[in-house]
Amino acid sequence: MSSPEDLAEKFGELPDEVMAELQNMLRIYNIDAEDLFFKWEEYCLKMGEDIKLNLKNITTFKDDAREQFEIEMRAKSKSAQAPAARGVQRTAKSTGDVFNMLDGLTPATPRSAGPSAAKRKLEKAGYETPLAERTSKLAVGSSPVGPGPGFRTPGAITSVPFRNRPDPGKVMEVYNPNIEIPELPLPGYPGYESRVQFAALIQAKNFGYKPMYQKLVAGSQVLDDRIEEYAVAIQKEHNIPNEDFCNPCSKLPEEVVVVGRIVTDVMESQKRSNEASLLLEASRGDGEGGRVRLDLSALKGYAFYPGMTVAFKAMNPTADKLLVKSVLTPPTYFGAGSKPSDMEEEFRKLAAGNFNVFIAAGPYTTDDNLDFEGLTELVDKIVETEPDAVFLSGPFIDTEHPKVKLGDFPVDMNNFSGYVLEDLFKEKITSQLNRITKSMVLLVPSTRDAVSKHVSFPQDRFQRKLLGLQPNVQLLTNPCMIALNEIQFGISSADILFHLNMQEVKASGKGIEMNTFHRLANYVISSSHFYPLFPAPEASQVGYTTPVDLQWMRLAEFPGNIKPDVLILSSKLPGTVKVVNGVVTINPGFMSTTRTAGTYAFMTVEPPTKILEEENIVPPPDDEFTLKHRIYNRARVEIRRI
CATH class of the missing domain: 1.10.8 (Helicase, Ruva Protein; domain 3)
Structure with missing residues (x-):
């Protein structure tokens, strides 16, 4: 103990x-x-x-x-008794079909009910769609025809009614409280068109790849490239000569530098990785793809996760265990900057007041209904305050929602387009978004979105025409890097923070960040990748499947290895905001949990007045000089309960 x-x-x-x-x-x-x-x-x-x-x-x-x-x-008790119970059932009379799929239409025995009885039952039942209470019996079983044992039917959920939600409007956390929130809407607010300039920093067309066509060779090459590129970056960062790099799997009696990827040999998905399960995998070019077990006893503290690319100073005297002496700090990536002329243009655009943003993430309704009361309340606030931009990330129509799984929702046949879930989206989501007219709305899909044609991560955009979205809605990929004026935003709906928290192996000690959110977010920023974890966790670990297309994971890298000014990583972990590695990192939390209303984030950013005043620099003729945006000094962020 x-x-x-x-x-x-x-x-x-x-x-x-x-x-x-x-x-x-x-x-x-x-x-x-x-x-x-x-x-x-x-x-x-x-x-x-x-x-x-x-x-x-x-x-x-x-x-x-x-x-x-x-x-x-x-x-456990039921599973232990199951063989005996099945043995008794083999001698009993048949009571119908195995999974009750015919709902009692099959007669108990040929003698007790003939064809006429079956006919009367059929006439009574007709050709109606099975009711939710019938299909729920099928859905919760262990049969392959239904969801797994972790599935919950709506009747088993005790949610808090939205009107009784705890502390509505309460501010849970504030970053930079010294910055005042302007009175919204801004006096004479003209709308987002004259204040917001949108620019995509990624090639969105590349996200239109065919999912589920992954080639093993291409996927393994992506992993190899990440190790080799990291080795080049480490060499440049620490000025290490070529001869100091060695194959970690070979016999190394003296201390050398080795580079590879952290992997684990834990076989059962329900078990978490630990220190004893960690290995280092070399690239095929430098180490023939070999693996060697890690001895971390010489480190005062450490923090690793599967898929993490690392560089060690280490020894391997016996060629079967790598004795790690120290961990080399990862390469330094720089933040975004803008020309002085662009900063002056930003100042002119924001003449009416601060740049204001709402940020929210799905799910947007509790598990016992599809009323989307939280989204309705949020849109009410947006219409009232008229912010410049609104980030909304999925899932919107969640494939993990019990009622969506069962198809337990009405269909309006008068307006039926032939696409049931898309019609549900238009009824519940599009109808709300159409109320927003003076703000730019930016929609990010999730791999759990039932209306997304793209099922894997990295993920393509929603289809505008199919969902009936209006022109002020910008459709983003997942993940995505964009610029609103000079502010660069990175956003992803994949719950990388929770997944890293489930897979991380750490020991407290010197140099190890103790704040969990800060440490997890820094994994993303220091790797310059929106999803550095590999492999993704299984459904038995996090409750749902995260389909990662390894062959296309380069699309999840930060463009040009440039850090964004603001990084939005939605997660089921409690909503929070912190400056991590110079980046304002926001987890707005989920708009709704399984049983009650959740949180969202509000951000207001001051114009770059002080930057222009402090610098007071006349740009050179070629105008190549850039100024850092310093959003961490100019932004106030609040995590609020809906």
């Missing part, structure tokens, strides 16, 4: 009564501090809010853990 020191390392300093309760849970369930911490994280995510470690919350956490434990024990 773990010691109080182990608990303190995972949970931090705690009151004595809380520490006693945690130690009690360790004894009851015979687990260690790390497993208990994972259970606490899962509990916080399930509750959909940031919960403090006090005696009251620990008590409810214990109750929840006990319920989960009892459910697991009942499931």
Whole structure:
């Protein structure tokens, strides 16, 4: 059993009564501090809010853990009894079809009900579509015809009604509170057309590739290229001669520099990676694609994840274990800048006041309905305040929503276009977006969007005509890098923060960032990639599948390795905002959790007045001199409850 020191390392300093309760849970369930911490994280995510470690919350956490434990024990008990039960059923009389797909239309035996009985049943039933309560019996079974055992039917969900949501409008977190929010709408606000200039920084047409056509050779080449390009960048960053780089899998009696990708040999998807499971994989060019186990005992602290490209100073005296002495800092990537003339144009555009942005991420409704009350409330605020831009990322019509899975929603046959889910989008989403007329709306799809023709990540844009979207809606790829005036935004709807949190292997120590959000976001920024994790987690780990098309993962790189000014990474982790590596990084949280309303983000950015005044530089004739945008000094960001 773990010691109080182990608990303190995972949970931090705690009151004595809380520490006693945690130690009690360790004894009851015979687990260690790390497993208990994972259970606490899962509990916080399930509750959909940031919960403090006090005696009251620990008590409810214990109750929840006990319920989960009892459910697991009942499931094990049933699985142990299942063979005997099946043996008895073989001798029993047939009671109908195996999965109740015919809803009792099949007679119990040929003698008890003849063809006439079946005919009467058919006449009574007609050719109607199965009701939700009938199909739900099929959906929750273990049969291949329905969703897996983790699926929940709408009847099993107890959601908080939207009108009873906790603390509506409450500001959960503020970045740069010294910057004042202007009175919105701005006096004489002319609309976004004269204030916002849109520019895409990626080649959107490249995202129109055919998904599910991945070639293994092309995918492996992408992984190799990332290792080799990282080695070149590391050599330039640290000024390392060629002869100091070696194959990590060969015998290395002296300390050398090795470059490779972190991999893990954990076989069961339900188990998390740990220090003992980590290996370093070399590229095929420099190390023939070999793998060697890592010995991290010499490091005072570390933080790795599968797919992470790293450079070590290390030894391998026996050729079977790499003794890591130190980790080389990753290459430095620079932020965006603009010409002084462009900054002056930005100043003129914002003469009426600050640049204002709303940011929200799906799901947009709880699991027991398709009313989209949170989205309606958000659009009400947007129409009232008239911001310059609105970022909305998917999923909108979520493939993981129970009612979408069952098809449990009405279809208006009078306006039926032949596309059921697209009609649902137009009814619930497009109708709301059409109310926004003075703001630019930027839509980012998700791989969980039922209306997206593109099923893999990186992901192509929505189809405007099919969804009936108006001209002020800009359709973005997933991920995407754009510029609104001089401000560069990077955005992705893939929940990379949560996925990294599930796969990360770390040990606290010197040089290791203790703030979880800061550390996870820095993985993305320092790798110059929107999804550096490989492979993506399985559905059994995070509750849904993340289809990554490895062959096209170069599309998820930061264009030109330039850091954005603002990075938007929506996640089921609690909404927050921090400056990470010089980048204003925002997780707006989800608009709705499975059972209650969630959060969104609001950002206001001051014009570059101070930058122009402080620099006071006359640009050279070629106008190649650039000024840094310094959005981290000019922006105020709030995380708000809807």
